[in-house]
Amino acid sequence: MTVHMELSHDNHDVTGPVRAPLPTVRRLPAYLGLLRKYAVEGALTISSASIAAELGLEPIQVRKDLQITGLSGQPGVGFSVEALIDAIELFLGWDNATDAFIVGAGNLGSALAGYDGFALYGLNIVALFDNDPAKVGTEIHGRPVFHIDRLIDLAWRMHVHLGILAVSSTAAQQAADLMADAGLQAVWNFTPVQLKMTDGIIVEKVDLAASLAVLSNRLATAIKDKRGVHNADE
């Protein structure tokens, strides 16, 4: 129990109120992906049982999750595919594209700028920021790279609320503080640093190193076990 609670804390260094259960919110993109596939195939309705079967979930879980959108399925018919897509997009704020800045135009920042999967999630990368003179003034995947000194000015002028933090660990807190000063309300943190932010700034962390650590440790253990078994056989 303790283990799981700590894990969730690790993943979400959140400040401020949480209105919806996080696991439900985290599953919504999978529902959305499936529904979009059904819409393309011309399906008009879908049952929670079908959704459950496709995504490997329990039907009761699917019904409970989808309640959060305020939409209810009709008995014997299910949900309207289009209406459910609209309801989930509205709930996630993905009905309108959200403009975002990327802070850090290194490998990871450039990679994220070029990841066209974001468009599916209503995310529109408008610019990158860096302090490297070799990068400032260039374009990365069609997005301009500005000097980090211009972040405050441009965030206000362009009404951008979301920043993606993709700098090195050592520069992370300083860059995050600057994002707060610029009035950004949410930081998607791709660094392994546990940021200290003032209240009211939303932080969501994608910690690739932590994820890889879990995988590496389990792989190392598995390989060691196999070698052990093998040696015992010989």
Next chain:
Amino acid sequence: MTVHMELSHDNHDVTGPVRAPLPTVRRLPAYLGLLRKYAVEGALTISSASIAAELGLEPIQVRKDLQITGLSGQPGVGFSVEALIDAIELFLGWDNATDAFIVGAGNLGSALAGYDGFALYGLNIVALFDNDPAKVGTEIHGRPVFHIDRLIDLAWRMHVHLGILAVSSTAAQQAADLMADAGLQAVWNFTPVQLKMTDGIIVEKVDLAASLAVLSNRLATAIKDKRGVHNADE
């Protein structure tokens, strides 16, 4: 409580045994990053209290986490920085570089191939695989792109155990099955798909869409709240 347990399940569609508490394993890269910084600065020892202060953790938590490496600190002195680095790298299997394939040479796969942060985590990307004739035979960030049909042959010949899955959602399960057929023992899954794998294959998921959903929903709620307050003032 239930919420947190479900979240951890969402993040780790694991099969097989877990030996170490996941939250501890997930924190090890942060310890490692800090220790490497101290090593560069010439520090010989570090106390768990200093580590805790730097990373915003409780000292008791740090001591408990580091026990997993089998190393103990000396009272009044702390840990040897070098010894602790070695112990964590050994525990994670990051003492030797792990070769890995990337399956999917689209935007995300290319991005991951160019992310030099992986080298810090003992990960060595040796090749990419795709079925797009325009990509096969080219190089991406200096790594060759092979046709997906060659995965089984090359995995066996090159003794690669780890595959990074970066294809589209619709191609994910099929590609994962092929990775299992190729004898890969671990899949780092960057697709939003909940993979169905045979027992013994380790899967760790990085679900960017789920992470963004949490952020988007909280940002949308925050903006709505502020507008609400604002309107009430007028």
